[in-house]
Amino acid sequence: LQTAVGAAPAKLIENVLQMDSLDERLGKANPLQIDQLRKTFLAMATDIRAIVIRLAERTCLMRNIKNIPPAERQRIAADTMAIHAPLANRLGIGQLKWELEDYAFHFLQPEIYQTIAHFLAEKRVAREQRIANTIRLLEKLLHTAGIKKFFLQGRAKHIHSIYLKAQRKHVPYSEIYDCSALRILVETLDECYTALSIVHNHFQPIAAEFDDYISHPKPNGYRSIHTAIIDQDGKTIEIQIRTRQMHEEAEHGLAAHWIYKEAGTVEARLTEKIRLVRQLLDWQRDMSEQHNPHAIPHDILSDTIYVFTPQGDIIDLPLGATPLDFAYRVHTSVGHRCRGAKVHGHITPLTTALKTGDSVEILTVSQGGPSRDWINPHAGYIKTANARSKIAHWLRQQEEESKKIDKIEKIEKTEKISKSVTPLPSNKPSTPLTTDNTAHAHLQVAGMNDLLTRLARCCKPIPGDAIVGFITQGRGVSIHRQHCANMVHAKAQHDPRVIPVSWDAHTLGHYFADLVLEAAPRETLLKDIAALLANLKIPLLTLNSNATLRTTTTFIYLTVKIEHASELQNVQKQLAHLPGVFTVGRCAR
Numbered sequence: 286l287q288t289a290v291g292a293a294p295a296k297l298i299e300n301v302l303q304m305d306s307l308d309e310r311l312g313k314a315n316p317l318q319i320d321q322l323r324k325t326f327l328a329m330a331t332d333i334r335a336i337v338i339r340l341a342e343r344t345c346l347m348r349n350i351k352n353i354p355p356a357e358r359q360r361i362a363a364d365t366m367a368i369h370a371p372l373a374n375r376l377g378i379g380q381l382k383w384e385l386e387d388y389a390f391h392f393l394q395p396e397i398y399q400t401i402a403h404f405l406a407e408k409r410v411a412r413e414q415r416i417a418n419t420i421r422l423l424e425k426l427l428h429t430a431g432i433k434k435f436f437l438q439g440r441a442k443h444i445h446s447i448y449l450k451a452q453r454k455h456v457p458y459s460e461i462y463d464c465s466a467l468r469i470l471v472e473t474l475d476e477c478y479t480a481l482s483i484v485h486n487h488f489q490p491i492a493a494e495f496d497d498y499i500s501h502p503k504p505n506g507y508r509s510i511h512t513a514i515i516d517q518d519g520k521t522i523e524i525q526i527r528t529r530q531m532h533e534e535a536e537h538g539l540a541a542h543w544i545y546k547e548a549g550t551v552e553a554r555l556t557e558k559i560r561l562v563r564q565l566l567d568w569q570r571d572m573s574e575q576h577n578p579h580a581i582p583h584d585i586l587s588d589t590i591y592v593f594t595p596q597g598d599i600i601d602l603p604l605g606a607t608p609l610d611f612a613y614r615v616h617t618s619v620g621h622r623c624r625g626a627k628v629h630g631h632i633t634p635l636t637t638a639l640k641t642g643d644s645v646e647i648l649t650v651s652q653g654g655p656s657r658d659w660i661n662p663h664a665g666y667i668k669t670a671n672a673r674s675k676i677a678h679w680l681r682q683q684e685e686e687s688k689k690i691d692k693i694e695k696i697e698k699t700e701k702i703s704k705s706v707t708p709l710p711s712n713k714p715s716t717p718l719t720t721d722n723t724a725h726a727h728l729q730v731a732g733m734n735d736l737l738t739r740l741a742r743c744c745k746p747i748p749g750d751a752i753v754g755f756i757t758q759g760r761g762v763s764i765h766r767q768h769c770a771n772m773v774h775a776k777a778q779h780d781p782r783v784i785p786v787s788w789d790a791h792t793l794g795h796y797f798a799d800l801v802l803e804a805a806p807r808e809t810l811l812k813d814i815a816a817l818l819a820n821l822k823i824p825l826l827t828l829n830s831n832a833t834l835r836t837t838t839t840f841i842y843l844t845v846k847i848e849h850a851s852e853l854q855n856v857q858k859q860l861a862h863l864p865g866v867f868t869v870g871r872c873a874r
Contacts, residue, residue, distance in 0.1 A: 301335045301342075336372065340381055343369045347388035362392040379507075380536045386445040394448075401444045404458050412465045413439065419516050420467060426483045427469075435480075436470040436529075466523040470532050474499070480526050481510055488514035491521065499527070507535055590641040602639065606668045609635050609659060612647045613672035618816045620672060621679060622649040636665040654679055679820075686822070737761025738786075740796075744769035744871075747796040749850025754786040762786070766871075795846050797826065798853050801872040802841040805865040813863055814841065823847060823856055842872065 290298070347365055350358055366389040373382040391398045405412075416439030427435050442465075451458050469480050477499060484490070494513035502508045509527040516522050527535070591601050592611060600614050608628070613620030625648035626633055639645065655676045659666040667673055720739045738754070744766040746752050751767040755775065764786060765772045775783050804810060811830060818825045824846040831839055847853045857869045 297335060297338075301338050336376065337378075340369060340373055340376075340378070340385075344381055344385060347385060350388065350392065358392055362389040365389040366393060378536075383443045383446070387443055390445040390448065397448060398444060401447050401458055405444070405447075415516055415518055415520055415522065416465060416467055419522060422487070422517075423467075423469070423484070426487060427480065430479055430483055432471060432476050432479060434472050435476075437467060438470075439465075439467045442466060442523075465520070466525065468525045468527070468532070470527060470529050472528060474528065477510055477526050477528060481512065484512060484514060484524055484526070488516065490514050494523070499531070509535065590639055590643075592639050592641065592643045592645050595644065595646045600645075603668060605638050607636055607638060607666060608633065608645055608647065609667050610669045610672050611639060611645050613667075613669070613675055615647065616813075616816060617675050617820050619647055619649060620675060621654050621820065622652070623647050623655075624650050624653075654683070682822075738764055741765045741769065741771070743771050745796065745798055747798055747847065747850050747853060748788050749853075752786055752788070754784045755780075756782040756784065795848060797844055798847055799842065799844050799872050800857065800860070801870055802843070802860060802866055803868045804839055804841060804863075805837065805867070806839045807865055810863070810865060811841070814843065814860065817859055817863065818845060818856070821856060821859060823852075838867070 343365060346361065350361060353361065365385050370382050370385040370389065373379075373385060420437045420439060423437060447458055469484075471477055471480055491513040494511070496511040499508045499510055508531045509525050511523065511525055513521055513523045589601050590604055590606060591599050593599060594615065600611060602610055602614060608626030609620065609623060612623040612626070623635070626635060626637075627646040627648065628637065628639070628643050630644075630646075657680060658664050660673055660676050660680075667676070720742075738761055740746055741755075741763045746764055746766045746769075752764050753767050753772055753776070754762040754764055755772065757763050762784070772783065802814070811828060815825060815828065826844040826846060828841070828843045830841040845853075845856060847856065853871075860866060860869045
């Protein structure tokens with residue numbers, strides 16, 4: 286190919302073909318992936334002209350879509366509406382955006398399209414006459430006001446935009462004010478507001494339809510004044526007022542909101558990207574003004590890469606990210622258990638820098654954790670702060686666990702030595718707890734030296750909980766949490782069987798705790814809960830849910846095995862951070 290057309294055109298063609306490879310993924314994409322696919326199209330373009338070529342190809346295809354079989358036509362129209370029209374909008378090329386949307390809408394919802402088209406056709410003659418009368422009047426008024434260079438143009442609204450506005454406002458098409466519209470183009474910003482004053486002074490404005498997108502541009506950079514007035518015949522007409530430069534940018538230039546931060550601010554380097562891409566588009570429009578297009582950097586969209594999971598999901602990562610960054614982005618447990626990676630089916634080192642379009646598969650082991658080498662800044666294993674933080678957190682947990690085990694071993698060793706040299710006291714020793722909630726016979730509750738004690742199954746207290754005792758008939762003292770529903774009434778009645786108790790300072794053991802989560806239902810929530818607990822090394826004994834995607838709230842019940850209330854509080858805190866979880870609390874079962 287290079288021999289036939291040269292190196293530079295061959296590279297451009299290769300870039301276009303690379304973006305074409307995403308087409309097969311479009312039909313499989315779910316709504317949550319669509320925006321990522323748009324970003325991937327942009328990111329895969331090492332030369333911005335490849336995106337413009339791609340949009341031009343799609344426009345030519347849509348202009349001839351009638352010749353394509355119906356089933357294929359439907360798919361192409363859906364892809365165009367989901368991917369290509371929004372891409373044109375993100376590049377600020379309004380002319381292509383509206384054309385692509387109307388073509389796609391024609392075949393996606395033909396009945397609605399025809400209804401709106403017939404409505405516009407029936408009103409065409411009257412609409413054109415009213416627009417012409419308004420234009421003649423405005424020409425006189427603008428001249429009188431001293432505005433010498435201006436251009437007035439009448440138009441009918443695009444069919445898809447009429448449909449969207451009717452849907453958004455819940456009104457019939459006849460009440461969409463901008464079905465009939467005209468545009469006023471002037472030379473300067475001051476003349477925009479002078480023209481607005483003239484329009485509002487000589488016609489009755491509709492206040493609810495006024496928008497100043499010059500003072501407050503749209504997210505994609507669009508600038509214009511929009512207003513709606515009632516004309517001489519009592520009909521509504523939308524009027525757009527903008528400078529010629531604003532009009533050129535709205536129709537053909539770049540107003541790329543895809544590089545804006547969510548807060549609405551933009552950094553200087555992003556402003557430079559806008560300038561560079563607009564310069565490329567200007568070069569495409571006028572070769573004589575752009576003598577050396579190859580001098581313009583082509584890697585202006587390279588801050589972020591987009592790679593695919595084996596299931597076709599899209600993961601966005603910073604430039605230079607590795608398979609380990611990818612693994613931790615998929616899930617913490619996947620990162621911890623990662624031992625290798627495949628890119629496009631081939632084994633690749635974990636230090637490999639991924640590229641946009643790569644298909645990545647992580648090879649894991651059933652158990653295990655990260656290596657300390659992974660956070661070595663000179664080893665090149667990770668790029669993202671997210672992965673580094675998760676690895677460091679796991680390593681700290683391991684150190685704390687080792688210290689805890691050492692402490693327990695020292696306590697047990699001390700107890701053995703003490704028992705071997707100290708005679709038993711003359712009074713009867715406290716009775717160890719004999720319930721299903723502990724596996725350690727040396728667990729004791731202070732204050733109950735002569736009575737059998739057991740942990741209540743209704744509230745399942747654990748060391749660290751505020752507790753009370755309840756003297757039962759023939760079964761010793763039942764230990765409850767202070768706020769246990771079964772104890773509230775007894776304490777209120779000053780039942781003499783309710784007695785104060787406390788945990789022994791050296792209480793050790795494993796306890797079962799019941800939790801309830803209130804959350805928004807989503808498909809992977811139960812899996813995320815199980816993975817989080819596994820990561821925290823908290824045994825999960827039961828997990829039940831009444832989850833259904835048809836409800837807005839679901840309750841999930843689980844039982845975990847822990848050692849102390851502080852450990853359970855940490856588990857609750859971590860669970861509360863999962864996406865969609867509203868509350869996490871203890872429950873009685």
